[in-house]
Amino acid sequence: MLFYLLRRLFQSAIVLAVVAFGSFMMFRFMGDPVAQLVSEETTLADRALIRQSLGLDDPLIVQFGHFAARVVQGEFGLSYQMGQPVMRLIAERLPATLELSFVAFSLALLIGIPLGVFAGLKPNSIITRVIMILSLAGISMPTFFVGLLLMVYFGVELAILPTFGRGETVDLGFWTTGFLTKSGWLSIILPAVTLGLFQLTFIMRLVRAEMLEVMRADFIRFARARGLPARRIHFRHALKNTLVPVMTIAGLQFGSIIAFGIITESVFQWPGIGLLFLQAISAVDIPVVSTYLLLVAVIFVVVNLIVDMLYYMVDPRLRVGAK
Amino acid sequence: MSFLSISNLTVEYPGPLGTFTAVKNASLTVARGEILGIVGESGAGKSTIGNAIMGLLDHPGRVSGGEIIFDGERLNPADDRAMRGLRGKRISMIFQDPMTSLNPLFTVGEQLIETIRTHKRLSADEARKNAIELLASVGIASPEERIDHYPHQFSGGMRQRVVIALVLCSDPDLIIADEPTTALDVSVQAQILDLIKSLVATRNVGVILVTHDMGVIAETTDRVVMMYKGEVVETGETAQIIHAPKQAYTKSLISAVPRGDRRLDRFPGVSFLEADRPAEPKLGGWWFDNTNQMPAITDEPLVTVRNLGLRFTTRHALLPSYRRYFNAVKDVSFQIRRGEVLGLVGESGSGKSSIAKLLTQIYKPSSGEIRFGEHRLGTLTAREQKLLRSQIQMIFQDPYSSLNPRMSVERIIAEPIRHHANASGAEIAKLVHELLEIVGLGAAAAKKFPHEFSGGQRQRIAIARALATRPRFLICDEPTSALDVSIQAQILNLLKDLRDALDLTVLFISHDLPVVRQMCDRIIVMRDGQIVETSQAEHFFESPQTDYSRDLLRLMPRMPSRT
Numbered sequence: 001m002l003f004y005l006l007r008r009l010f011q012s013a014i015v016l017a018v019v020a021f022g023s024f025m026m027f028r029f030m031g032d033p034v035a036q037l038v039s040e041e042t043t044l045a046d047r048a049l050i051r052q053s054l055g056l057d058d059p060l061i062v063q064f065g066h067f068a069a070r071v072v073q074g075e076f077g078l079s080y081q082m083g084q085p086v087m088r089l090i091a092e093r094l095p096a097t098l099e100l101s102f103v104a105f106s107l108a109l110l111i112g113i114p115l116g117v118f119a120g121l122k123p124n125s126i127i128t129r130v131i132m133i134l135s136l137a138g139i140s141m142p143t144f145f146v147g148l149l150l151m152v153y154f155g156v157e158l159a160i161l162p163t164f165g166r167g168e169t170v171d172l173g174f175w176t177t178g179f180l181t182k183s184g185w186l187s188i189i190l191p192a193v194t195l196g197l198f199q200l201t202f203i204m205r206l207v208r209a210e211m212l213e214v215m216r217a218d219f220i221r222f223a224r225a226r227g228l229p230a231r232r233i234h235f236r237h238a239l240k241n242t243l244v245p246v247m248t249i250a251g252l253q254f255g256s257i258i259a260f261g262i263i264t265e266s267v268f269q270w271p272g273i274g275l276l277f278l279q280a281i282s283a284v285d286i287p288v289v290s291t292y293l294l295l296v297a298v299i300f301v302v303v304n305l306i307v308d309m310l311y312y313m314v315d316p317r318l319r320v321g322a323k
Numbered sequence: 324m325s326f327l328s329i330s331n332l333t334v335e336y337p338g339p340l341g342t343f344t345a346v347k348n349a350s351l352t353v354a355r356g357e358i359l360g361i362v363g364e365s366g367a368g369k370s371t372i373g374n375a376i377m378g379l380l381d382h383p384g385r386v387s388g389g390e391i392i393f394d395g396e397r398l399n400p401a402d403d404r405a406m407r408g409l410r411g412k413r414i415s416m417i418f419q420d421p422m423t424s425l426n427p428l429f430t431v432g433e434q435l436i437e438t439i440r441t442h443k444r445l446s447a448d449e450a451r452k453n454a455i456e457l458l459a460s461v462g463i464a465s466p467e468e469r470i471d472h473y474p475h476q477f478s479g480g481m482r483q484r485v486v487i488a489l490v491l492c493s494d495p496d497l498i499i500a501d502e503p504t505t506a507l508d509v510s511v512q513a514q515i516l517d518l519i520k521s522l523v524a525t526r527n528v529g530v531i532l533v534t535h536d537m538g539v540i541a542e543t544t545d546r547v548v549m550m551y552k553g554e555v556v557e558t559g560e561t562a563q564i565i566h567a568p569k570q571a572y573t574k575s576l577i578s579a580v581p582r583g584d585r586r587l588d589r590f591p592g593v594s595f596l597e598a599d600r601p602a603e604p605k606l607g608g609w610w611f612d613n614t615n616q617m618p619a620i621t622d623e624p625l626v627t628v629r630n631l632g633l634r635f636t637t638r639h640a641l642l643p644s645y646r647r648y649f650n651a652v653k654d655v656s657f658q659i660r661r662g663e664v665l666g667l668v669g670e671s672g673s674g675k676s677s678i679a680k681l682l683t684q685i686y687k688p689s690s691g692e693i694r695f696g697e698h699r700l701g702t703l704t705a706r707e708q709k710l711l712r713s714q715i716q717m718i719f720q721d722p723y724s725s726l727n728p729r730m731s732v733e734r735i736i737a738e739p740i741r742h743h744a745n746a747s748g749a750e751i752a753k754l755v756h757e758l759l760e761i762v763g764l765g766a767a768a769a770k771k772f773p774h775e776f777s778g779g780q781r782q783r784i785a786i787a788r789a790l791a792t793r794p795r796f797l798i799c800d801e802p803t804s805a806l807d808v809s810i811q812a813q814i815l816n817l818l819k820d821l822r823d824a825l826d827l828t829v830l831f832i833s834h835d836l837p838v839v840r841q842m843c844d845r846i847i848v849m850r851d852g853q854i855v856e857t858s859q860a861e862h863f864f865e866s867p868q869t870d871y872s873r874d875l876l877r878l879m880p881r882m883p884s885r886t
Contacts, residue, residue: 003638218418218420218423218424219423219424219425219426219427221379221418221424222416222418222424222425222489223426224379225377225379225410225411225415225416225418226411226415226438226489226492226493227407227408227409227410227411227412227438227442227493228437228438228441229407229441232437232441236437237426237429240426240428240429241426241428315427315428316427316428316430316473316475317427317473317475
């Protein structure tokens with residue numbers, strides 16, 4: 001177990017180093033940083049001096065070393081656009097994104113898994129067919145389109161739900177939350193449904209396929225032959241066996257909800273990191289863009305690590321000391 | 324006093340291409356304290372009867388006629404609610420494969436306690452006590468500790484004991500055992516059958532034992548129902564069925580069972596089935612006349628294995644002292660002479676298949692060497708390596724998974740020829756047709772796909788593919804254990820003929836001692852990765868040298884000797 005964990009951590013470190021190098025290189029591709037610092041009258045000699053004092057004459061690998069050292073200490077520089085530390089900008093926006101992702105993902109799991117189980121157990125029922133057709137629509141419609149439809153109906157026609165922003169938020173010091181106010185909850189509904197719909201249908205279809213597979217297994221037949229009640233067979237014996245593959249995919253999906261909720265955030269003007277990222281791109285705000293890249297990598301690595309640890313909890317065959 | 328009686332049971336599977344009748348007008352009875360055997364080859368409908376009694380027929384199967392009377396009441400398998408009251412409670416079922424019958428994610432204790440509490444009103448603690456008693460009663464040592472283990476921590480035989488404990492949770496009156504020992508080693512099989520017999524005696528339950536193995540039938544059952552293509556062919560006392568079968572089918576099936584007590588020249592075929600028996604292999608054609616490209620191997624033996632070892636790392640660790648290894652093969656040395664059939668026997672986990680994989684260079688040895696003629700494996704150039712691979716071919720156990728379902732038979736057989744020989748398309752096609760004739764399928768089979776063939780025919784295709792490179796050395800890993808008795812006889816006869824005609828050297832891996840006796844010249848017995856005994860075949864069967872060999876022979880299920 002320890003060996004396995006260490007190996008996974010080592011692999012994660014390599015992934016992060018590669019991504020860090022990518023985001024470091026971004027600074028170099030986006031033009032000469034000195035040119036952006038100085039005015040047109042600055043002499044070539046002065047420019048050379050600035051270049052030297054900023055360490056831009058050092059070999060690439062040394063510069064990357066400095067960059068990595070600063071990143072490890074949590075220094076990501078100042079945003080070109082807003083002149084504030086990137087770290088602070090992201091910390092301000094992250095709660096909004098995490099809350100939205102959390103609600104969207106919970107919706108996907110809490111609705112997707114039961115529907116998937118139902119569709120897997122009763123593959124020929126009418127309700128299953130309706131669910132499957134609807135899920136096909138859910139999986140094939142682009143996110144922004146779903147978002148716009150919801151906005152038009154619930155926001156404009158019925159005018160019962162807000163269509164942009166987070167509503168009122170409460171500042172807890174380190175975290176601003178929308179979960180403590182009514183307008184916060186109302187505001188999160190439409191973006192969460194939009195963001196979660198694809199994941200929901202995806203998880204549902206996966207659970208259904210796994211369920212169909214597991215229900216054919218010998219141990220399910222044997223459980224039936226022992227006279228166990230159907231509910232126990234379905235929700236205890238079968239469901240737990242479908243979880244391992246579902247966890248893998250759901251973990252990846254959760255990572256991508258956090259990292260790539262960009263479209264939803266921009267459709268609903270949700271003040272999260274996705275929106276920040278979009279604004280940064282249009283302003284060529286390299287420090288923000290490169291930090292965002294690193295953050296996405298960290299999120300994926302952490303989520304994957306957690307999923308791997310969950311395997312151990314669900315599947316005793318992976319635990320050490322077996323045999 | 325029969326407390327289960329089935330009369331004129333008919334089970335149908337309606338399908339788009341017409342209705343398939345799996346069981347036709349079958350009648351049988353079981354009494355308390357009696358073991359009734361249902362025997363037959365695959366497709367005979369023997370498992371269907373068990374599933375029909377349980378109300379567990381696969382969709383869309385249904386009982387379309389006849390009745391099942393259990394303890395004076397007529398069962399209606401279509402009534403799932405009523406069946407659930409009986410299922411598990413009064414009638415229980417043991418499945419074939421103990422490896423897949425237990426849920427891998429729950430401890431055996433959780434599964435036992437759950438089942439006990441489904442059937443009896445007990446507190447969790449009482450149920451746990453009850454579960455420990457049950458585990459003890461099926462012969463599991465230190466049940467207090469084992470109850471908290473997961474299924475994968477038990478061996479196959481131990482798992483089947485756990486399965487039986489689960490079946491006993493509700494004190495059933497009738498147990499249906501569907502091939503309960505087919506997936507187990509002979510020694511374990513004997514223990515499980517003894518356990519079932521003792522349960523019948525102590526608990527006075529009735530047992531229906533469904534199996535294809537006449538040896539198991541002969542040793543375990545009181546009465547036998549013989550089935551063929553969904554119909555009951557013959558019913559009678561076990562001794563009568565085995566010694567004096569009345570029906571032609573029963574007679575020929577019993578004669579096809581390989582005998583452990585005596586070596587015969589050829590397997591008696593199942594004449595009942597073999598009206599159109601494939602012709603003896605006729606050899607000829609350019610491929611087989613062609614002298615081989617490989618430098619002639621003159622000096623015997625063909626294969627020499629010296630101090631062979633194979634080690635797997637079971638626990639990885641940074642520090643060597645924390646690493647754990649498993650020695651699949653330990654210091655094994657043997658030789659195979661030209662033209663010899665060497666039998667490799669042993670129980671599962673003894674290292675038999677590892678040796679096959681070492682010889683075919685799927686695994687690399689951790690120590691020791693393998694010589695093929697004068698070539699030492701692992702030191703060859705790429706060209707020599709390729710030639711060598713054409714010389715060594717393998718036939719696998721499962722003819723269903725060893726043939727690519729998306730390739731036509733022609734392509735399957737032509738593939739190794741294309742890889743190893745420089746032949747034109749027409750030559751290859753001619754050769755494929757010859758090979759198909761040789762294995763008794765006929766050239767017409769070339770255009771078909773594997774799913775159009777039965778298990779035995781597929782194994783013939785696998786043999787044709789193995790022969791396609793004109794090998795000198797053939798490794799057969801349990802080539803017939805997935806096949807029915809009558810098919811097994813045909814395949815083994817074919818292998819015998821081919822070996823004589825093509826001067827093949829064969830390594831025959833099997834756990835089935837009667838088959839080994841019929842096929843092999845010399846025998847190596849393996850246990851835990853080591854060689855226990857090496858003997859001439861007849862010598863081994865008449866006077867085994869070690870205790871382990873004697874145990875193996877003693878536990879081999881035998882047909883009582885007959886004249």
